[in-house]
Amino acid sequence: MNERLRHTTVGLLYPGFGAEDDFPALERRLGGAVRLPLVHTSVGEDAHRVDALLDLGSAERLAEGARELAGHAPDAVMWACTSGSFVFGWEGAREQVDGVAKIVGLPVSSTSIAFVEAVRALGLRRVAVAASYPEDVATHFVEFLRRGGVEVAALGSHGIFTAAEVGTLGKERVADMVRSGDVDDAEAVLVPDTAMHSLAWLDDLESAVGKPVLTANQVTVWEGLRIGGGSTRLDGMGSLFRR
Template identity: 65%
Template sequence: MTSAGFLYPGYSAEDDYPAFAERLGPGVELHVVHTLMREDAHRVDALLDVGGADVLAEGARELRALGVDAAVWACTSGSFVFGWEGAAEQAAGVAAAAGVPASSTSFAFVDAVRRLGAERVAVAATYPDDVASRFADFLAHAGIGVASWTGRGIVTAAEVGTLAAADVLDWVASAEHADADAVLVPDTALHSAAILDELERRVGKPVLTANQVSVWQGLRLAGDTEPRDGLGTLFRTPAPAGTAPRPA
């Protein structure tokens, strides 16, 4: 049994995780621990608080008690706002408290882009522009070209969690760029488990969403790299021979 744990801030699209578990099938357990969100706001100061070391350590200790094989801080904006080095320290803190390999959604996006062999991406972010631009900077730090990025200007995770599938499909398709090899959709508050393949059909290229890459990263760090259908190109793409997963 592979057991991956996810630190999830608040309550918006946490039901994506049991939806992923159902699609992954027997042999996989996905555990969600909700972390403290003092203020629901896609604003830099609030996000720095959401991803604070004390908040994550408390949740990571809960995951340790559950006996998970790997841990992921399942929040994109609450990791990339710390910058590359800060996000690495954040993931290391989760690993120390959980006692297992750990990463975050921001690093999961980077690793997923590399797995696909994509060189340039388009970003469809739910966030206000000042936050969305920081994600583009994070990707650029990793050597990933950003052909275009757009922010939708939604301030709260709660609102993102209410977006209908048809709305998400139209919006992500509108963010596609001809020079991009894939489209990235950050924000774990966005539901995506049920529409991954439909998103890719609509866009015509790989689409990576926050909860998708978080689950993929958690399984990868736990040693489960088995290709699977029904969860987008990322899950169908096998790991190169001789590679081993690494924590952020």
């Protein structure tokens, strides 16, 4: 096993509850090759609504979680939330992670930034988005991607209002969302929302559409490994980890 990968620890700041069990399940599957200690950041209201998401991603909530996470001695830290980062816009999302970096003194990124970096790493330009969120929230993600140089061919929005509900979605429902969001001229399908389980299903989701599928929890782990100096080649984790 790659010695560099063996000692990579990606600390996760995860808002509330939804699909947080995705990460320890991945740790077990990889036999300890990657450590993913997780700290739950506080949540005011579980709502996919812009004002609630701006509160969710506030500097105060992230700072509290970052101070707790520092005790796990991570190599890098991820703000493991898509909507609570992209609603701040391109510059705001950068300011968000810079604020955490000042506290932990480590490389820090977020799920929204990770999506853009993953698309670039795969050499993609045109994608479809299959979002769990209401459309008004999902359009903020589309704009974030466009600011990152990613063309969005189609947006599928499923109007799910809470992270708690997203966390109950099973593999077939998620695969249906991916299929319904795909369009012929998209090179990949992006599935935001870290409240959605996906890490055990990545190859199946790609088989459903015959192209790369990037999910929030997947790109969060990938980006954490990338900025933390670990290997990003893992089996069973989709095209992103096979590149």
